[in-house]
Amino acid sequence: MKTEESTIDLPALYHSMLRIRRAEEAIANRYHEQEMRCPVHLCIGEEAISAGVCANLTTPDVVFGNHRSHGHYMAKGGDLNAMMAEIYGKATGCCGGRGGSMHLIDNAAGFSGAVPIVGGTVPLAVGAGWSFKLKQEEHVSVVFFGDGCFEEGVLHESMNFAALKNIPTIFVCENNGMSVYTPLAERQPIRSISGVAKAHGLGVYTGDGNDVVEVAHLAGEAVAKARRGEGPQFLEFKTYRWLGHVGHEFDDDLGYRPNETPKFREDRCPLKRAAEELTQKFGWSQKDFATLEENVKAEVEASFQFSFASPDPKPQTSGDFTYAQ
Amino acid sequence: MPSSTIDNASTEKNIREINFGEALQEAQYQAMESDKSIMVIGEGVADPKSIFRTTEGLVEKFGPDRVTEMPLAENGMTGVCIGLATSGFRPILVHQRIDFALLSLDQLINNAAKLHYVFNGQVTVPLVVRMLIGRGWGQGPQHAQSLQSLFAHIPGLKVVMPTTPYDAKGMLLSAIKDNNPVMFIEHRWLYNLKGDVPKEQYLVPLDKASIVKKGSHITVATFSHMTIEAIAAAQVLAEHGVEVEIIDMRSVRPLDMDPVLASVEKTGLLMVLDTGWASCGVSGEIMARTVENAFQYLKKPPMRITLPDHPAPTSKHLADDYYPDAETIVKAIVSLVDDEQKLPTQEMCKRVRRTSLRDIPNPAYVGPF
Numbered sequence: 001m002k003t004e005e006s007t008i009d010l011p012a013l014y015h016s017m018l019r020i021r022r023a024e025e026a027i028a029n030r031y032h033e034q035e036m037r038c039p040v041h042l043c044i045g046e047e048a049i050s051a052g053v054c055a056n057l058t059t060p061d062v063v064f065g066n067h068r069s070h071g072h073y074m075a076k077g078g079d080l081n082a083m084m085a086e087i088y089g090k091a092t093g094c095c096g097g098r099g100g101s102m103h104l105i106d107n108a109a110g111f112s113g114a115v116p117i118v119g120g121t122v123p124l125a126v127g128a129g130w131s132f133k134l135k136q137e138e139h140v141s142v143v144f145f146g147d148g149c150f151e152e153g154v155l156h157e158s159m160n161f162a163a164l165k166n167i168p169t170i171f172v173c174e175n176n177g178m179s180v181y182t183p184l185a186e187r188q189p190i191r192s193i194s195g196v197a198k199a200h201g202l203g204v205y206t207g208d209g210n211d212v213v214e215v216a217h218l219a220g221e222a223v224a225k226a227r228r229g230e231g232p233q234f235l236e237f238k239t240y241r242w243l244g245h246v247g248h249e250f251d252d253d254l255g256y257r258p259n260e261t262p263k264f265r266e267d268r269c270p271l272k273r274a275a276e277e278l279t280q281k282f283g284w285s286q287k288d289f290a291t292l293e294e295n296v297k298a299e300v301e302a303s304f305q306f307s308f309a310s311p312d313p314k315p316q317t318s319g320d321f322t323y324a325q
Numbered sequence: 326m327p328s329s330t331i332d333n334a335s336t337e338k339n340i341r342e343i344n345f346g347e348a349l350q351e352a353q354y355q356a357m358e359s360d361k362s363i364m365v366i367g368e369g370v371a372d373p374k375s376i377f378r379t380t381e382g383l384v385e386k387f388g389p390d391r392v393t394e395m396p397l398a399e400n401g402m403t404g405v406c407i408g409l410a411t412s413g414f415r416p417i418l419v420h421q422r423i424d425f426a427l428l429s430l431d432q433l434i435n436n437a438a439k440l441h442y443v444f445n446g447q448v449t450v451p452l453v454v455r456m457l458i459g460r461g462w463g464q465g466p467q468h469a470q471s472l473q474s475l476f477a478h479i480p481g482l483k484v485v486m487p488t489t490p491y492d493a494k495g496m497l498l499s500a501i502k503d504n505n506p507v508m509f510i511e512h513r514w515l516y517n518l519k520g521d522v523p524k525e526q527y528l529v530p531l532d533k534a535s536i537v538k539k540g541s542h543i544t545v546a547t548f549s550h551m552t553i554e555a556i557a558a559a560q561v562l563a564e565h566g567v568e569v570e571i572i573d574m575r576s577v578r579p580l581d582m583d584p585v586l587a588s589v590e591k592t593g594l595l596m597v598l599d600t601g602w603a604s605c606g607v608s609g610e611i612m613a614r615t616v617e618n619a620f621q622y623l624k625k626p627p628m629r630i631t632l633p634d635h636p637a638p639t640s641k642h643l644a645d646d647y648y649p650d651a652e653t654i655v656k657a658i659v660s661l662v663d664d665e666q667k668l669p670t671q672e673m674c675k676r677v678r679r680t681s682l683r684d685i686p687n688p689a690y691v692g693p694f
Contacts, residue, residue: 096445105444112411113444117435123401124436127408134390134414141408154431157401164396321446322480324504 008220009055010282013212014274015292016051020071021271022296023080026304027070027087031248036087038100041068045210045242048270049174050075052215053142053235056223057110062128064121064143065114067102072144073114078106084303090310097313098321112141119145119152122171126158129169129232140226142170148179150193156200162232163201170222171202171234174209176241181256197234209237210270213277240268339524345487346516348494349379349455353417355526356501357387360415363501366393366406367419367455376419376457377516399428403454407436410452415501423456423510424467437506438481452506453497458600459513460550460648461684462692465639469513471601471632473548474610476508477578484508484577485531486549486600490520492575495529503531510577512550512600514686534581536588540568542662544588544595546611548574551598551630551649558654561676565668569658577607585611586619593624594661598654603631630657641684651677 024042031040043050050071054063057076065072073083079094086093087101095103102116112128115121125143132139149155150173162169173193177184198204203225205218215237222233242265244251252260266272278284343351357363369376371384371394384392395402399420406416420426426433437450459469477484483505487493493511500507537552538559547555552573559569570588574580589595595615597608608629615627630649638644652674659670681688 094445095443095447098445099443103443105447107447113440113448115436115439115443117431120404120431120435123404123432124408124411126401127405127410128412129408130405131409131412131414154401154404157396157398158404160396161398161401161405321442323483324441324446324449324451 008213008216010213010274010278013051013055013216014271014278015296016055016075017047017212017271017274018292018296019080019299020047020050020074023074023084023300023303024070026300028243028248030304036101037089038087038102039246040087040101040248041246042243042248043068043071043241045265045268045270046174046176046239047071048212048215048274049144049172049209049237049239052212053144053170053172053219055216056220057140057142059110060137060139062110062112062125062139062141064112064125064128064141065104066118066121066145066149067114067116068146069104069114069144070101073104073106073111076106076111077109078104078111079109080299080303081306082106085307085310088307088310089312090307091313092306092310119149119154122149122152122155123158126162126167126169129162129167130165133165133167138227140168140170140223142172144172144174146179147173147175147177147184147193148187149173150196151187159197159200159202159232159234166229166231168226168229169232170219170226171197171232172219173234173236174239175236176239178241178245178257180245181254183256194234194236197236202232202234203230204234204236206236209239210268210273212270212274240265340521341524342519343490343522344517344519345490345493345511346377346379348490348522349497349511350381351522352494352497352501352526353380353383354386356498357383357391359526362413362415364391364393364409364414364416365419366395366402366416367421368395368397368425369421370394370419376421377513380419399425400432403429403432404436406452407432407440407450410450411440411448415451415453417453417455417501419455421457422468423458423472424470426454426456427472433476433482433506434479438479441505442481449504450506451504453500453509454506455509455511457511457513458549460600460637461514461644463639463641463644463684464637466636469637471599473508473510473577474599474601474606477607482506482508482578483531484510485575486510486512486577487529487575488515488549488552488573490518490522492529492535494522495527496531496575498526499528499531502528507531510549514550515553517686517690518553532576532579532581534575534584535573536570536584537573538569538571540570540592542568542592542594543658544570544572544585544592545598545654545658546572546574546585546595547598548577548607549600551600554649554651555598555654557651557677558658561673562655562658565673567658567662567668574611580607580610580614582611582614582618585615589615589619590622593622595623595627596654596657596661597627597629598649599629599631601632602634603629604634606631625661628657628661630654645683650679650683
């Protein structure tokens with residue numbers, strides 16, 4: 001499917017989403033073993049946004065994440081073995097065990113860092129974007145955040161400055177309507193999130209965050225505009241967090257999301273939607289899906305085996321890197 | 326990263342007298358000439374007053390891309406500076422009052438201080454945050470706090486407080502070259518202080534205290550403007566045979582304890598002077614480390630002079646006695662060294678007592694500032 005700004009490669013997008021889904025599921029399945037000894041915030045149900053946005057980026061473009069960033073990291077090309085080893089607290093982890101699930105980085109892939117303070121990386125992305133502009137490089141910076149972050153002052157400070165200086169930063173709001181257990185309606189007035197971003201002077205796009213084609217298309221336009229020097233862009237995608245805020249389980253029993261049923265989730269599943277399109281428009285067979293599943297399963301399993309075989313970090317190195325030389 | 330050329334071989338003809346504020350301006354100007362990655366960002370850095378003239382001429386020379394006025398968004402802009410710093414730039418962020426920097430504690434403590442560590446050394450944050458502190462002239466509770474101990478609590482930050490024009494320039498140049506976030510705290514009352522400063526660039530280390538005056542009777546460990554008050558006190562005490570050893574600590578984090586411990590071994594008495602409060606502060610930290618490491622040499626419990634344990638009032642009538650000065654120090658030192666009560670305390674106090682207004686550093690000083 002061709003558009004003016006981007007070429008949508010649905011098989012590649014599906015592959016990207018499937019890697020994230022299967023990795024997250026594998027983490028969830030093994031979490032009860034109590035060997036991943038750090039909080040995990042899984043992004044099952046939200047994979048289309050990571051996959052669709054990052055499909056429009058090149059390696060030197062930089063992405064910043066948040067507490068729920070396995071998907072952002074993987075979609076940008078972050079090393080899966082290093083991520084899994086990090087969650088297991090191993091020396092081979094992407095932070096050598098200093099970070100865990102909430103602190104991911106892969107500079108070689110252009111994943112410039114995730115931290116768990118909501119809004120924490122937003123101005124970092126603007127700083128990185130400003131550096132591209134000052135160095136006259138045609139790269140963009142991207143930051144992923146949730147609807148809860150829209151309540152943080154630092155986001156508005158960052159949008160203001162990015163617009164003021166025409167900085168090539170893409171603000172991606174993954175609006176899953178929920179901050180931990182508190183719904184959007186209890187936190188923000190009835191008004192459009194993207195409308196506020198527009199008032200800050202950003203280019204604005206809104207779309208269905210469970211439709212990877214739509215995400216990729218809109219992100220392609222936004223990234224192209226930022227690259228052309230048309231300043232910061234804001235993408236708001238509605239989506240749905242399947243699991244609890246933190247941890248490996250569904251939490252339907254808590255009753256804070258009355259609509260939640262397996263069917264409700266399935267109806268919004270970005271992978272299911274993309275698979276249907278692959279079958280109908282790309283003629284994918286059961287065998288095509290099975291082959292891809294096998295490959296992804298093997299890659300994910302290998303990342304666990306890599307982690308299990310990796311050495312633990314040495315306790316006496318705990319204080320290293322407090323200061324740079 | 327392009328590195329600056331530093332010529333440490335200063336010759337006498339290249340040394341002249343300038344004041345503390347001019348030394349700061351010169352450090353930034355020369356560093357920016359040497360290294361294109363250095364930027365200056367802050368509220369007022371490119372305005373007509375140019376942070377009490379310490380950023381004067383920078384925007385004209387280096388342009389608005391490198392000398393940037395910023396929105397009133399201290400936390401966001403601190404994060405932007407961190408993002409610049411991890412992307413190959415060396416920003417200097419300026420807060421005209423340290424109190425404004427409180428809005429940026431999230432970015433300073435959660436990001437600037439942590440990114441190098443948590444990312445296992447894969448990123449560095451070469452960021453300088455210039456922050457002004459002060460006293461008097463009605464600055465009140467939110468315009469002149471001495472918050473060095475708050476920042477110094479945080480592993481990953483460096484916190485320095487130069488006193489002399491020489492150190493102001495040399496330590497600012499070191500801070501700019503450092504690959505860590507450096508909280509650079511400047512006391513407004515030092516700005517007009519003059520001293521010998523080489524014309525060329527030179528580095529003063531960020532982790533070394535300086536022995537300002539040798540003495541054998543009591544050790545005084547002091548910070549920033551309190552060093553000036555200590556020198557005044559020591560001069561009058563010396564006339565009566567009391568030799569005070571004054572150590573300008575210069576850095577709050579890391580603390581250079583070696584000269585303090587060596588001095589206490591000699592004098593057996595320790596007094597700490599801080600511009601801030603006592604509770605959980607650096608004065609207590611210096612006393613604790615001295616007790617831990619030199620207990621056997623202490624003849625008496627260490628003593629400290631700090632602010633009263635309440636916010637700074639605004640009215641001159643409330644504030645005049647709030648800030649300790651040379652007279653406070655003379656009295657305190659006498660209480661430690663003069664067991665036989667032979668020293669003419671009243672006379673010495675009268676000698677150091679300010680006859681001009683006490684809410685300004687000198688009579689030439691007029692508000693607003």
